[in-house]
Amino acid sequence: MLRWIAALCLLCLPAAAAEEQVVLGLSQDRVSITANFDGSEILIFGAVKREAPIPPGPPLEVIVSVVGPSEPVTVRRKERKLGIWVNTDSVLVDSAPSFYAVATSAPFNDILTDTEDLRYRVSIERAIRSVGAAMHIRGAQEFADAVIRIREAEDLYSIRENTVAVDEQTLFRTSIEMPADLTEGDYLARIFLTRGGEVVSQFETVIDVRKVGLERFLYNMSREQPIWYGLMSLAIAIAAGWGASTAFRLLREK
């Protein structure tokens, strides 16, 4: 019993530090990539817990971001050589999230200052790091911009302003759409409460995105037992091809 009380006290300690705190709910904390997976929509909702009355001043705003696992990405630029377009320069962007969605309750720049953005890496531009860009390549920034542009076109990166609904500065909810082409891994959902551009509280939770069933099995097998996977692919394909043609021939001969 005493231990429980101690644990409760520990839990309450950070709460005392922040005046306003997020209590979060997710419609699902796990996304299963099955054979017929064609995207997912996650409802993120919650309430702001506070001990004191709502502070005066600018209203409470909410930013929700969902970040996929980060991986290094090689970005290549095409140039015209001998009349055809070929890849020439390449830059390794050290860490670019495979998925990035930001939803806000008001225009992004109105509710988060640049300094706070820099500190918490909220906007897409801040979430991508490109430390190792070679100096001799002109316009290294263009390469990082290209990652954002290409992934925005694929719906992997998005910023959706005014899509978080906030009621009475206490309840908030939004939904994040995830496309079908997801990389698996741990997706981090972050919720920021801001007032006058400053972050007053933040909360993080993990959404587990995993291939399951057959998808999981085939993927693992192709990486762990590539020889058996290759042989199996051949066997399945030959059986399917031979079976289909035999079936068709029997049908026609009838």
Added chain:
Amino acid sequence: MQIYLPIAEVSVNAFLLFGLGGMVGILSGMFGVGGGFLMTPLLFFIGIPPAVAVATEANQIVASSFSGVLAHFRRKTVDLKMGFVLLIGGLTGAALGVIIFNYLKSLGQVDLLVKLCYVVFLGIIGSLMFIESVNALRRSRKAGATPPKRRQRSWIHALPFKMRFRTSGLYISVIPPLFVGLFVGILSAIMGVGGGFIMVPAMIYLLGMPTKVVVGTSLFQIIFVTAFTTMLHATTNYTVDVVLAVLLLVGGVVGAQIGTVIGARMPAEQLRVLLAALVLVVCGKLGLDLLLEPAELFSLGDEGGH
């Protein structure tokens, strides 16, 4: 109905894949070609990563050639000895091809290599076929024209290491078939094709094999070379997507049966002109992509690379 492909890691419409498989299957049945050279570029167009498209197509070709080669075995139109010689060259070529493929992949030039190969080979084959079949059409209009004489002796016959190929009725050096096999093996690994569209003309015009054993023998070689290519890609690049292969295959096999029926009802010369035109269209589309300034100059490659 969307299907998530576990290796390609993209979600595509299953009916689109059935449709593509079926369409290419009809064409391959009509013209008696493998269809790999059409399917691989089409897979690029629908957003399958080129490395996955090439490796998976190799897997699919094994399967779609399998029932074909069985039929040829039943009719005894496979020159096994020639097949094995071609195969030795083919396996060496496939290994070389995969090494080249992986090296250029690390340089980020693999898309360019694959597309250039397509433009060059489709361009050459398409033009040759077009000229040849237009000439044939003209000749068939002129009644009583004599068929062109085939050259009896050439430099091919002066090479050493001669071997007797009884089924083909040939006594020639093993060097030309080895090289034909090697060349086709390299192409198979790089382009994700069986290589029939190169090998069949080479066997007829270069080696002088009788037409009736050409298709069976080339299919025999293609099965083993593409199976080997599939294994190499599966173990070095992990890019063989079995789900994609099976979906394409089912459409392809059904399409091929329909295509054979259509093909039998159309005159051969006109069919060849059509095929030549088709090859040139695919070549032109890929060529334009290389020549015109792309809308997006940047592209993303997965993982580190160099």
